[in-house]
Amino acid sequence: xxxxxxxxxxxxxxxxxxxxxxxxxxxxxxxxxxxxxxxxxxxxxxxxxxxxxxxxxxxxxxxxxxxxxxxxxxxxxxxxxxxxxxxxxxxxxxxxxxxxxxxxxxxxxxxxxxxxxxxxxxxxxxxxxxxxxxxxxxxxxxxxxxxxxxxxxxxxxxxxxxxxxxxxxxxxxxxxxxxxxxxxxxxxxxxxxxxxxxxxxxxxxxxxxxxxxxxxxxxxxxxxxxxxxxxxxxxxxxxxxxxxxxxxxxxxxxxxx
Numbered sequence: 001x002x003x004x005x006x007x008x009x010x011x012x013x014x015x016x017x018x019x020x021x022x023x024x025x026x027x028x029x030x031x032x033x034x035x036x037x038x039x040x041x042x043x044x045x046x047x048x049x050x051x052x053x054x055x056x057x058x059x060x061x062x063x064x065x066x067x068x069x070x071x072x073x074x075x076x077x078x079x080x081x082x083x084x085x086x087x088x089x090x091x092x093x094x095x096x097x098x099x100x101x102x103x104x105x106x107x108x109x110x111x112x113x114x115x116x117x118x119x120x121x122x123x124x125x126x127x128x129x130x131x132x133x134x135x136x137x138x139x140x141x142x143x144x145x146x147x148x149x150x151x152x153x154x155x156x157x158x159x160x161x162x163x164x165x166x167x168x169x170x171x172x173x174x175x176x177x178x179x180x181x182x183x184x185x186x187x188x189x190x191x192x193x194x195x196x197x198x199x200x201x202x203x204x205x206x207x208x209x210x211x212x213x214x215x216x217x218x219x220x221x222x223x224x225x226x227x228x229x230x231x232x233x234x235x236x237x238x239x240x241x242x243x244x245x246x247x248x249x250x251x252x253x254x255x256x257x
Contacts, residue, residue, distance in 0.1 A: 002048040003040035007031060009054055017231065029218070035200075035209035035253045046254045049087050049094075056080035056098045057238055061231070064105025074128035077102070081129065082136025089152060090255060093245035095133060101238045102129070180204040181251030192247055193219070200253055209253025 007027040014023030030036060039047050056077050063073035081098055084091035102125070141151040150160035157170045182188055182195050182205065197219075200210040226232035246256055 002051050003036070006047060006051045006054065009051065009058075013054070013058055029212070029214075032212045032214070033210070033257075035211060036257060038209070039254055039257060044254065045087050046257045049084060049091065050257045052080045052083045052087070053094045053098075053242075056084065056094070057101060057235065060098050060101045061105060061234065064102060071124065071128050074102075074125065075132060078129040078132035079136060081133035085133060085137035086140045089155065090245070090249065091137070093242055093249075096245070097238050097241040099125075099129070100241050101234060104234050104237055177250040181207060181247075189247060192251075193243075196251075196253070196256070204252065207251055207253040207256075209256075211253070 007030065010026040010030055011023035014026040016023075036047070059073045059077035059080060063070050063077060066073060077098060081091075081095040084094045144153045145151040147153075148162040150156065150162035152160070153162045154165045154170065154173070157165050158167055178184060181192070182199070188195075194216070196207055197211050197215045198213055200207045202208065222232060222236060226236050243256070
């Protein structure tokens with residue numbers, strides 16, 4: 001269901017910015033990734049996560065571009081953010097990326113207005129984006145706290161504790177996540193975009209998933225196209241923010257969808 005929703009949304013998103021063929025191309029490129037095809041046949045949450053992230057980005061762009069309906073679009077982006085944060089803990093990375101996108105979409109006049117009245121701008125952002133996001137994500141943390149005493153169980157065991165877990169297991173889990181991918185040195189991070197596109201495969205040492213290698217050409221083309229197109233730059237920036245969080249944590253391919 002969420003795979004179909006994502007494909008349809010990509011089509012409509014692309015169509016709204018160009019023509020029908022732009023949307024079709026976006027949907028085809030997304031579906032052309034083996035990790036997406038695999039996830040589309042499994043009861044995992046990662047494609048649902050991708051859909052809410054996509055919707056949040058769409059609403060954030062609309063909030064930055066539509067003065068009169070800004071509160072509505074912020075609210076819709078906040079709902080998307082709450083669903084993201086409630087799906088998995090890494091959803092907060094996406095929430096931060098969406099917040100950064102909104103700051104980037106602010107035009108000069110709005111920036112000057114926010115400087116003149118910063119309290120109003122912050123309050124509006126908190127009320128229509130952060131508050132709905134926190135409210136919708138709370139059930140997950142409340143349920144976890146009720147059953148285990150730890151709202152983010154099994155993480156942060158040193159602070160909150162929790163049954164059937166220990167500090168040793170926490171250290172082993174962190175060490176295992178650091179082992180996903182092809183290394184955590186400076187050179188490894190610099191080569192990561194190339195490796196994740198061309199050298200993905202089975203096993204967590206190869207990100208446990210595969211992308212379409214055509215991205216090795218499409219990504220530079222998108223960066224080139226973004227030189228004069230602020231819309232492309234904003235989306236690339238959002239993707240970059242999330243990619244940096246992903247690179248610093250568990251480098252599993254399905255988390256990158």
